[in-house]
Amino acid sequence: MQEVNTEIIGISEKDGYFINKIIEAVCSLDFFSMKETIKEAVNAGVSTIDIIKKGVLEGLEESGEMGLILAAEALAEEMPNIDEEKRKKLDQERNYSGKVVVGTIKGDIHSLGKNILVSVMKSYGMDVMDLGVDVEPEKFLEISQLPDVKVIGISYLLSSAEPEIRKALALLKNGNQNNKVKVILGGAAVVKELGNELNADALAPDALKGVEIIDNWLRNQ
Numbered sequence: 001m002q003e004v005n006t007e008i009i010g011i012s013e014k015d016g017y018f019i020n021k022i023i024e025a026v027c028s029l030d031f032f033s034m035k036e037t038i039k040e041a042v043n044a045g046v047s048t049i050d051i052i053k054k055g056v057l058e059g060l061e062e063s064g065e066m067g068l069i070l071a072a073e074a075l076a077e078e079m080p081n082i083d084e085e086k087r088k089k090l091d092q093e094r095n096y097s098g099k100v101v102v103g104t105i106k107g108d109i110h111s112l113g114k115n116i117l118v119s120v121m122k123s124y125g126m127d128v129m130d131l132g133v134d135v136e137p138e139k140f141l142e143i144s145q146l147p148d149v150k151v152i153g154i155s156y157l158l159s160s161a162e163p164e165i166r167k168a169l170a171l172l173k174n175g176n177q178n179n180k181v182k183v184i185l186g187g188a189a190v191v192k193e194l195g196n197e198l199n200a201d202a203l204a205p206d207a208l209k210g211v212e213i214i215d216n217w218l219r220n221q
């Protein structure tokens with residue numbers, strides 16, 4: 001395993017120390033070490049984006065699918081649920097108002113990608129509600145009508161859930177008074193197989209791009 005060059009990837013030497021430990025843990029498929037090193041990095045103040053992008057995702061290049069499943073679970077367990085006070089502070093700094101609600105569409109129980117998205121959004125200071133997996137289209141509609149909900153994010157990996165995703169989008173479009181709520185879709189199947197054919201406000205190829213789009217929406221409304 002090659003160590004990261006902190007100058008090239010633009011992080012401090014201290015952050016590089018933790019990032020290297022995360023990469024090593026992911027490459028060696030050691031779940032407990034992944035959890036431990038992610039926790040250490042968070043406590044040392046390394047940003048969630050760097051932990052995911054420069055640590056976990058880098059380690060996944062070598063460790064493949066098993067690494068991916070373990071790393072996503074480790075992230076979901078160890079990323080601190082940013083406490084309310086810290087979130088509000090970040091909120092003020094970034095001028096966010098409104099809640100982002102995410103879930104995986106009915107019939108689909110893939111959660112790893114959604115969980116990574118949730119971790120990144122929380123680290124940005126966004127107010128996030130996670131509905132979990134196998135979420136009914138009607139549930140997305142019901143939640144979208146709460147006054148503070150501004151964005152609905154739907155994760156969709158399984159082609160057989162296509163009728164449900166189409167139903168959710170149709171319900172959200174019809175029930176969306178004054179274009180209050182934006183809808184973003186993510187998950188490998190969406191982007192590769194259906195792309196723009198699905199009538200959402202945005203499609204995201206990955207969590208980081210998704211958060212960039214949502215950040216833009218929350219700031220500009």
Ligand code: B12
Binds near residue numbers: 102108117154158187
């Ligand atoms: C892990 C996995 C599983 C695990 C899921 C564990 C879990 N808790 O999530 C288990 C073993 C349970 C599973 C089950 C099944 N799976 Co599966 N699974 C995978 C696998 C290997 C990885 C998916 C994954 O987690 N990727 C990693 C994450 C990080 O990537 P991601 O989800 O794309 O998310 C990223 C972005 O897309 C984005 N993102 C994701 N969601 C969202 C949402 C928003 C709003 C935004 C902005 C961004 C965003 O953020 C993430 C980070 O960048 C894929 C194959 C593959 N290599 O992709 C197959 C795959 C998705 N599974 C597949 C299948 C067929 C199944 C099963 C039907 C298998 C079976 N016969 O039982 C069942 C379905 C169960 C069900 N009802 O859902 C197929 C789907 C094919 C298709 N197009 O329909 C795939 C593609 C495998 C294949 N090549 O055939 N699976």
